[in-house]
Amino acid sequence: MKTKKITLIGLLIALAFVLSYVEFLLPLSIGIPGAKIGLANLAIMVALFLLGWQEALMLSIVRVILVGFTFGNMAMMMYSLAGAALSFAAMLIAKKTKKFSITGVSVIGGVFHNVGQILVAMAVLETEQLIYYLPFLIVIGTISGIVIGIIASMIHKRIKGISNLF
Amino acid sequence: MKRNDIILIAVLLVVSIGLLIGVNIYRKNNTSGSAKVEVTVDGKVYGTYPLDEDRQERIELADGSYNILKISDGKASVIEASCPDKICVNTADIHYTDETIVCLPNKVVVKIVNGEENDVDGMTR
Numbered sequence A: 001m002k003t004k005k006i007t008l009i010g011l012l013i014a015l016a017f018v019l020s021y022v023e024f025l026l027p028l029s030i031g032i033p034g035a036k037i038g039l040a041n042l043a044i045m046v047a048l049f050l051l052g053w054q055e056a057l058m059l060s061i062v063r064v065i066l067v068g069f070t071f072g073n074m075a076m077m078m079y080s081l082a083g084a085a086l087s088f089a090a091m092l093i094a095k096k097t098k099k100f101s102i103t104g105v106s107v108i109g110g111v112f113h114n115v116g117q118i119l120v121a122m123a124v125l126e127t128e129q130l131i132y133y134l135p136f137l138i139v140i141g142t143i144s145g146i147v148i149g150i151i152a153s154m155i156h157k158r159i160k161g162i163s164n165l166f
Numbered sequence B: 001m002k003r004n005d006i007i008l009i010a011v012l013l014v015v016s017i018g019l020l021i022g023v024n025i026y027r028k029n030n031t032s033g034s035a036k037v038e039v040t041v042d043g044k045v046y047g048t049y050p051l052d053e054d055r056q057e058r059i060e061l062a063d064g065s066y067n068i069l070k071i072s073d074g075k076a077s078v079i080e081a082s083c084p085d086k087i088c089v090n091t092a093d094i095h096y097t098d099e100t101i102v103c104l105p106n107k108v109v110v111k112i113v114n115g116e117e118n119d120v121d122g123m124t125r
Helices: A002-025 A041-050 A053-070 A074-097 A102-125 A128-165 B003-029 B119-124
Strands: B035-041 B044-050 B055-060 B066-072 B075-081 B100-103 B108-114
Touching: A002 A041, A002 A053, A041 A053, A041 A074, A041 A102, A041 A128, A053 A074, A074 A102, A102 A128, A102 B003, A128 B003, A128 B100, B035 B055, B035 B066, B044 B055, B066 B108, B075 B100, B075 B108
Parallel strands: none
Antiparallel strands: B035 B044, B035 B108, B055 B066, B066 B075, B100 B108
């Protein structure tokens, strides 16, 4: 059973990596720094609901490091690590309260990912005016969170049946 | 989707609309005629340019990357950049106090500052 779990985690890491690459190829060019669609969150959501938070956390960290070294630079890696960490913590809390479905958890993740990125950018650039982008970032995080959440719950429903194998 | 999800989404939208209105009111109240454009790189001031004077400025960074700032008709914008995502280029023109154009990869921030108080600093810089 352990091998199957390792394989699944490896598969999800590869998926998160590719989704990050797709997102890198199609940047969200709407003139708002820090805005992300967060496609890779799909893989992390699936891991969080299917495997558990330790596996999802590992996936999240490995993804940021892989993507940072491959496509980005140190600065971008720092922004996205902060975003990933904050969004993961928020998603975990949201999931633990059991008040939200996958979609709700995903919305919280999307919003906090964008908020985390802009907070680090504010600290690094010493420009507190970046807070003005916050409303836009919340809206974008919400919309992408809804979409990712709906897709994640569809995937979860379909592979839940085989999840007891892991 | 559960009921709580809908409530969450609604709350988020209301919060962001509220923030947006607040920010815009604050900005309008803090804009005056003699604003300047301040460019900072990695938190340090790179240069300050008056907003009422048309010009183009190439912001060169130590590692060879660049952003080109254009000031015209009392508005500032970044028209060209070496960064991969081009978010700064796609940001709309700015002219209110505290509005910003940000280039995260190059750590460049273009900001409108109200020049009145620190006129002397601006001249001697």
